Amino acid sequence: MTDSKNKVIELEKAVIRFAGDSGDGMQLTGSLFSDSTAFAGNDFATFPDYPSEIRAPQGTVSGVSGFQIHFGSNDIHTSGDQADVLVAMNPASLKANKNWMTNDAVIIVDNDAFTEKNIIKAGYENNPLTDGTLNGHLVVNAPIATLTKAAVSELDIDNKSAQKSKNMFALGMIFYMFNRSYEKTFTFFENKFKTKPLIVESNKLVLKAGYNFADTIEAFTNTFKIAPAKLNKGRYRNVTGNLATAWGLLAAAERSGLKLFIGSYPITPATEILQELAKHKQFSAVSFQAEDEIAGIVSTIGASFAGALPVTSTSGPGLSLKSEALGLAVMTELPLVVVNVQRGGPSTGLPTKSEQSDLYQALFGRNGEAPLIVMAASSSSDCFYSAFEAVKLSLEHMTPVILLTDGSLANGSEVFKIPKVNSLPKIKPPIAKANDADYKPYARDSKKLSRPWAIPGTEGLRHRIGGLEKENISGNVSHNPENHQLMSELRQEKVERVADFISSQTVEGDENADILVVSWGGTYGVMLTAVEQLLKEGYSIAFTHFKHIMPFPKNTEDILSKYKKILVCEINMGQFVNYLRMKFPKYDYGQYNKIQGLPFTVAELKKEFITLINE
């Protein structure tokens, strides 16, 4: 389909950002481009950036919704620092993204939307298309609204409905620019609007019109092509972190033979986990939308007592509400997986923005001595494996687990190599056998210190548990001072011993470097990209990324002890670095923090690392 007039340039990678009003359909546009990117065989990662209001005032900067995709022929670990191509459906979208594109980015605008009213609404004093603001950029002016109307003039469709396809005009232009075929997208329209042939037709016409417009006006001196990525053999798909989390939980249910129960309350950005699990009752997975965060976790503890695979999902403020119940789960030593999708805090904070600031809360946010497992997923696709492992550890060690993900991972997507479920380890919870004469509620496994899980309905195992301190072994209520000391130590030791059952901490990059950069959770991709680029540029740097936080992998201190300088990077004010200082006080830690509701960029990390290397 490439026009022979234009030269086709091979690129290694590119970043496109689609931006428009929150009702302009930018998320759909982005995801359709992602599908076509997958079909083209590129590796990619995406990130949506949208306001917390459903329809913020039209035409304003606060109402801009964006979707960014980074795709290439090599490993892609991030959704990209800055866009090489920006699609701006109105002046506000241009304004909102001025810092999110490269200095020579191509900008495609709907110049029909650049009316005086809209320009003022966006906060510009003059028309940015004509006042020189965009010098250095290739600006492609497309009268998208007008051409969309024209494209569907033959159809019996009113202009208001037709304008809903405007985003497809922009997509058509991008398809042309990147030499993409639109057949797959047409199939999508046919499936999505099965009962509305008129909508299918108008979307097709508008997309084609955009494609042909880009061709006809010779807007681009070149078009671009990105070779397929060299991925390992196998079947792939695109997943968001929340989807991967839900599927990891379902895979764990299958490998444990238990029925999944999720008791949860909708909260941004965790809601999709509950929604996805609600769809899969065919696997005997039960979802319960509770009346509040507290009932979400407490109903799940009830389900855990009754023998289900217990999951609750939430985000920061919701985790605060669950604190007391987490203590109950610690005390009753029942399994419980809490997925906390971190967002900007404190309080309501920045609900649609990402942060890593719930670490203290996860580690310490309970009354009493209440240890539990804390782990963090490192990428959108890793959410699958982290959720699976969280379940495995929780069930086999009879302890609550908090799995931290974040808004970036949850809503961002990346390419996921589909595993075979039976290649995942079996999960074997310590379920007590009927009429076991030796059964005691708080007798413990010698290696794990887990107590047996006696499920109501099982003959011969009647027992009582609860929030009051229990006597070791018998499980009777006890206020005995020595027993409380013993039980406190046992609960701590039980969680510490999980270190015997997790993988070792690894170092990437140049292991023999003087400098070690450290991160945890959702920043893995951007850290790795920065480190890989520096290595290519001839710098010496080592990198270690933590998934297991409580307990740490056993070789953690070995690693920390090897380096002259340690720099800990996090999207918060330094919670992990302070935890390291507490756990391993012998070492000096530098810290690099950012708390703007935004992910790290590769560029800023590289700059920081180089400064440290050159010090």
Add this chain to the structure above:
Amino acid sequence: MENIIDTAKLVLTKKDFESDQMVKWCPGCGDHAILKSVENVFPELGIPKEDFVVVSGIGCSSRFPYYMNTYGIHGIHGRAAALATGIKIANPKLSVWMITGDGDSMAIGGNHFIHVARRNPDVNILLFNNKIYGLTKGQYSPTTPKGSKTKTSPQGSFETPFNPGELVMGARGKFFARVVDTNIKMMTRIFKEASEHHGASIVEILANCVIFNNKVHGLITGRDTKEDNQIFLEAGQPMIYGKEKDKGIILDGAQLKSVTIGENGITESDLMVHDPTTEDSGIHIMLANMAPPELPAAMGVIRSVKAPTIEDSVWASVEHEKQISPLKNVDDLLNSGSTWDID
């Protein structure tokens, strides 16, 4: 040779449910009689002893699970309804009994209480209403009568109390009964009816706190006053009460009114006949709100309406989805939708 069926396991007695733990309620506390009544009822229900689960929140009454030899979980303050709902949905074959008090369910757990009534899991909820916080030693609760002097209302409480029955029905609950802790026979009978009702059965027990709120229900439960101040409602029977069985309830306009049979031409046939099964809760709310001295307090099953339980709906949906879903396992799910192969 005859087939001998071992029925020994099925025949249960009170002893099967008595725990070896010391019961630590105050001497004279109404809770002792409630425990005894529950121990009376459990063996009579035809349910294997392993299938009982007793659930509670926090408060004096919430120590209950420790005093029963069943599966039990003593939760956190106010949240027993959420625990019970989770247990029942996860494992519908269990007979779930939730023990709670007026602080636990009307104050800190008020939200969960209304939602458990609305969702209607088949859980039996025994609400010990002593109209005071006992475990924290005597502060007013959401059911304490307005004007009551307590440790935190030294000038008298300023607050309008809840009537639990009215709250249950306002939350569209399907079963509400009331009993007094002084009548083991009444409690035993009503707990059994609550158990047999398929859905959330809420039983308010007028319980006496001998230490901090002694005789708060005295007018209703007192030896000399109870017959004139209580009416036991029987389905299909006219509403008659009183020492002489000569008093009754009629609907006078839109109000309930106490009358005397034989006075002003009133005969038994003028009295209201109790029907706990009407979907409309209007009369049931009026009955739950009756209070001395004008009207007797209603005892027995005030409302009992059949409705699907949440767990029945959930598991029916699971079965249906199993039939119609093209996804038979998680591999199918992971491979569904848009995928691509790299060779």
